Amino acid sequence: MVFASAVFLYLFLPLFLTAYYLTPKGGRAFTLALASYVFYGWWRPDFVLLMLVSTVVDYACGRSIARERSARKEGDDTRPGKRWVVLSLVCNLGLLGYFKYANFGIETLNAVLGQSAGTLSWTEVVLPVGISFYTFQTISYTVDVYRGAAEPVKRFRDFMCYVAMFPQLVAGPIVRYNTIADQLSSRTHTLDKFYRGVIAFQIGLAKKVLVADLLGQVADRAFAAPALDTGDAWLGSLAYTFQIYFDFSGYSDMAIGLGLMMGFRFPINFDRPYVSASITEFWRRWHISLSRFLRDYLYIPLGGNRHGEFRTYVHLGVTMLLGGLWHGAAWTFVAWGAYQGFFLIMERLAGKRSLYASFPRAVRILLTFVLVVFGWVLFRAPDLGSALDMASAMIGIVQRPTLVTPLDVRTIHLVAFAVAALLVWTQPTTQTIVARLKAHRAWIVQPLFLLAIVHLHFTDHVPFLYFQF
Template sequence: MLFNSFEFLFVFLPATLLVYYLLRHWVAHHAALVALTIASLIFYSWWDIRYLPLLLGSIVINHLLGLVIANHRTQPWLAIGIIANLASIGLFKYADFFVGNVNSVAGTAIPEPHFTLPLAISFFTFQQISFLVDVARKHAKPGSLTGHALFVSFFPQLIAGPIVRHDQIAPQYDDAKRKDDLAENIGVGLSIFAIGLAKKVLLADNMEPFAASAFGAAARGDELGLLEAWTGALAYSFQIFFDFSGYSDMAIGLGRMFGYRLPINFNAPYRAVSVIDFWRRWHITLSRFLRDYLYIPLGGGRNGLVRRMINVAIVMLLGGLWHGAAWTFVVWGGLHGLGLAWCHMLNRFFPNGLFSKARWLSIGITFLFVTIAWVFFRAESFDAAWRVLAGMAGLNGVGNSVGDEPFIAIVIGLAIVWGLPDTVSIFRNVLDRMTLETARVEFQKGWRWSPGPWTATGLAFLLFLAIVNAWTTAEFIYYNF
């Protein structure tokens, strides 16, 4: 079920909010949690109920493993749990990729299984792994089965994050004495949700045709001129920015409507002054997961610059593969690994940054690097990616005019990401410390949210525009991962 669909906006969300608060205030806190868990499972099943047993099995098995790890020897059971979770994602997401590569290398003709990718498997699998590791490290306790089920399946963050740690959300679920300020929860949550919905429907979905035109032409084998290639690449940069930023806002807003604080997952990444800074701002919870559960166990930066660069490269190659079972994603991750390694090396010689007195230049170079790397992320094949990059390099000439609309859209995108404060900066005064702890970068100046008639009128109008334009109900890009 899409956040921007009418069945979600006018049926599922109002009904779930009503039932949750009625049960919590008039029956029992636990009953409200059970109802919210059931609603989340219905939300997940809406797309394809056949994969509900997979989600339920993951919840039950990992909860039992958590209990065993907490009360017995940890190492063997932790290894079993991690292997089981990785085997699950490997079977459904990477089986075709593995078989196809074996056939290419060995010249065999093993049939590919063509499993349908279960929705959100990448996200809930990483959450389960973080849970087991944190239990083994004594950073988390298994709790109840209901609490674990809601930790995994809570619908605002189930499909595309943020990747929530057990110790971030479980204490909130267990707090039966929490006093809800219903007006504040709905007011703040709906405001953040409205901004996210507008980003998705009014911005991301309107950038998509310009990106699809260029990358589609490249996939068909057409040569792209300079204008078409750069228009497509920049349009996709802004499409994925507003798409994922919009989803992240909606997840935070929906969680807040129910009184729960989810961690920030997105904070003005196109204002980053380096690739290191970019990954502190883009998909923040994934970056922290890769850092804490892969980079640091590999040794992090403790064994010199060369070893740090190797560890960074390994992490980003695997991070690229996490996004999709294709070598183009691996190359995208590898490019970011090289970018991170280069920035770490520069920091040894220029602690304040290479262009410390020209911040705008650092931002521009980082944005240019990220945009070029996105070509491999978006392209359907290496051939298509090379055609786009060849066009961007001007190897096919200037090309034909692409019209005024793409340029207007790109200028609007630039004005918003570089001229307006990001959502976390707008709402920083009403977001609690736990929510903000992942966003450890400076906040942008500008408008701050505060309750009042003008705020309500403006956000109501924005929500109205978004809903009126939501009839296409396009999927979020990260639903594919």
């Protein structure tokens, strides 16, 4: 189920909120967990079982780590619970590896073997939605418990709720266990929180429906076109640059808003990333929950900056490569991670400054934005060849095949472009609006939300050519 759908907005959400608030406070986590299983299993009920396996394994590992820690004798140098955290990592990364990367691995292997020794036959694995997010969350739980940064969860239903919680299940933010542990067992439900949650949800929905989805039409056509001229290549790339931000941040806003409606405070995920004056700054503002996760659970455990300059760059590079691969099982994502890692390393070499630090801030923002746009070409293109074609077109190297598909940018798309640019560079973030919520802002949001709802009805239309009502 997705948020911007009739079945979620008009059936699931009202029913869930009714059930949630009718449940006594002590049982609300369980209600939320059950609803999350319905939400998650809506399209593939069997994948709920997979999530349950992950939940049970990590719950048991967490409890076992705590038990070993409490049984540890003084003078014992071994770190208690190590085998359990290893088991949790093996299970979680094994699941992620199999479901997300097996196809990619076999395809790559076949591409290599195909040159000489034939290929392996393979039944394609279907990727369960949200597995990248909930495996990271369960990893954060066992690692935090192992490190002593969090107490093991006491009630299984709280852990079910943590793993399955539907608002951020599909697209984040990644909620680390130690940041939310207290809220799982005890949180307040106030009208103020609910109200702020509604506003965050409404803004998120408007961002997704009125900006991201419209610009997505342009981006989809651009990246499917056999060839584009320079202008269209830039339009397509810019459309995707705005689409991914408004889609992803809109979804995060909706998740944060839904969380607030249930009394949770989730981590923020975006902080005006396109006003960054360097790639380093960009990564402090873009997908913040992932950046923090990679820093705390990958970069620092690898050694971080504790083993000299060279090793620091290696750790940074590895982190970004794996971060790229986390986004999707394709070489384009690896290349995107390498691209981002390259600039992060270069900036670190330049003293944690951008490569163009001497320019005025406005110019630095523009240059960083251009670098980010080229990065998104790698991220969005179906393969490296297409990415190269698109990037070539953007710098003026255009190849024309027999049939060129026109990009067909319409008035409504130009309006969406203008609105996107205005919001990105002049307006505060959703979390700022929600944090300092004023009545007039809340009323400005209402027509936007209604417009989003109306437009969603418009785009939801299922057309038929041959029918009689």
